[in-house]
Amino acid sequence: MFNPENGFTSDVIKSPDRFVGRTNLVMSCLRVLNSEHSLIVIYGKRGVGKSSLLRQIQQIATGxxxxxxxxSLQYLISEKQRKYLTVYYQCDSLIDGCDELLLRLVNDQDGEDGLLRLVPDDGKELVEFSRAKSVNAGADLKIVKWGTQGVETSRYARTVPGDVVQTFRNFLNSIITHQLNKYGKDGILILIDEFDVIKNKHGIGSLIKSLTSDKIKFAICGIADDVSSLVEDHHSVERLLEEGSMPVLQMPHSECLQILNRAEELFDNEIKFVGEAKEKISQLSSGYPYLVQLFGKACIHELNKYGKSEVDEFVLNAVLNAIKKGEAFPSLETKYQRAIGNSEQRQLLLHLLSEEEDNREQQDLEMGLVYLKNVRKEAVGLEIENMDQIIPRLVDKKYGPVLSKIRKGVYEFVDPVFRIYVNLREL
Ligand SMILES: Nc1ncnc2c1ncn2[C@@H]1O[C@H](COP(=O)(O)OP(=O)(O)O)[C@@H](O)[C@H]1O
Ligand SMILES: [Mg+2]
Known part of the structure; x- marks a missing residue:
């Protein structure tokens, strides 16, 4: 029996072992980390690999x-490559704005990622640890014991009641004064993931700008098609962004194949994907590493079922059949069931909409958009009567949301991976 998780994962990738491709972005990242006064902004579609890249940046930042x-990018690593203490925070939709975000940051007690762990404090014990399993030169700090009085930072950093911006600044300054030299670091890198879910981003850009210095750098990451839709007041950060804007696009075919090659290595070459199976999986995944990973896992499950060690046409077909019946990818199937409810009409329309996208020609121009006018005729043909009543359901959060409205008559699949899944699923 093979454990699928040995070679594949649907989690964010922290270990550089499992991370493939994205060489250009890693190159930019090395440069940006070494430049003063710059901001990193990672953006792209859901499931495309943003958070995994962000975690790799965190790792590289530690040295x-x-x-x-x-x-083979050694030549880009400068002798004085800057090293950072890092803070990582994942936002959620309860954060309504700038103040709430800072409040979360200054209160985050996470032992490996939280800001509070770095603020000096009597009795607090920090140890160095490597974020990867391999032991390496670059280490970050992990807390093994909080201060004698619990979280008590007042001796080094003053908490200013009612002024979270100043408190945040004080915390950062105390880390700069007391920790950087001690641990041989040049600055603090604050990584903020899922930035897109913050309701009101007003003012965050200018705050980041005012805080960014040769010692403090930010990296923000979220779902967006461009920087300006991620950072509301992007004008204030434009100059900081000259090098740090990092669009994460769908993976090229060759990199999807690499995920499978890497997985074979991670299984110590005890399993093998035949060439055609790799090609097919990569092609069906449309550049979404998430899908490659899910396909990979599902293939291993089938291997175990048949006691085989080679993913060939037979195994892959078994997987495709399981997907058709909704049995292979449980998390996507749950989404699917929620989207269609018990309505056959909604199910029909969902499939129609997801196919419509594939038939479009101007794919590059308006990726992922669905035009209702193109669907309407077919919908009538399939006897979907009340299309205009079903669409709002698909936009409703309660059922997903599956679609978001771009403008009148034009919608977008909120999750492109889900769209691909619907296409693979049988009606
Ligand atoms: N560079 C990569 N190499 C291999 N797998 C990746 C890579 N980037 C992402 N993945 C896989 O894709 C999935 C989605 O990645 P994630 O970073 O969570 O995307 P996002 O944050 O854009 O939604 C995860 O299952 C992860 O394992
Ligand atoms: Mg993510």
Missing amino acids: DFTLPKKM
């Missing part, structure tokens, strides 16, 4: 160059 070395 662990396993990944760039593996990519």
Whole structure:
């Protein structure tokens, strides 16, 4: 029996071992980390690999160059490559704005990622640890014991009641004063993931600008098609962004194949994907590494079922059949069931909409958009009567949401991976 998780994962990738491709972005990242006064903004579609890239940046920032070395990018690592203490925070939709975000940051007690762990405090014990399993030069700090009085930072950093911006500044300054030298670091890198879910982003850009210095750098990451839709007041950060804007696009075919190659290695070459199976999986995944990983896992499950060690046409077909019946990818199937409810009409329309996209020609121009006018005729043909009543359901959060409205008559699949899944699923 093979454990699918040995080679595949649907989690964010923290280990450089499992991370493939994205060489250009890693190159930019090495440069940006080494430049003063710059901001990193990672954006792209859902499931495309943003958070995994962000975690790799965090790793590199600590001074662990396993990944760039593996990519033969040693020549880009300068002798004085800056190293950072890092803070990582994942936003959620309860954060309504700038103040709430800072409040979360200054209160985050996460032992490996939280800001509070770095603020000096009597009795607090920090140890160095490597974010990758491999032991490397670059280490970050992990808390093993909080201060004697619990979280008590007042001696080094003053908490200013009612002024979270100043408190945040004080915390950062105390880290700069007391920790950077001690641990041989040049600055603090604050990584903020799922930035897109913050309701009101007003003012965050200018705050980031005012805080960014040769010692403090931010990296923000979220779903967006461009920087300006991620950072509302992007004008204030434009100059900081000259190098740090990092669009994460769908993976090229060759990199999807690499995920499968890497998985074979991670299984110690005890399993094998035949060439055609790799090609097919990569092609069906449309550049979404998430899908490659799900396909990979599902293939291993089938291998176990048949006691085989080679993913060939037979195994892949078994997987495709399971997907058709909704049995292979449980998380996507749950979404599917929620979207269609018990309505056959909604199910029909969902399939129609997801196919419509594939038939479009101007794909590059307006990726992922669905034009109702193109669907309407077919819908009538299939006897979907009340299309205009079903669409609002698909936009409703309660059922997904599956679609978001772009403008009148034009919608977008909120999750492109889900759209692909619907196409693979049988009616
Ligand atoms: N560079 C990569 N190499 C291999 N797998 C990746 C890579 N980037 C992402 N993945 C896989 O894709 C999935 C989605 O990645 P994630 O970083 O969570 O995307 P996003 O944050 O854009 O939604 C995860 O299952 C992850 O394992
Ligand atoms: Mg993410």
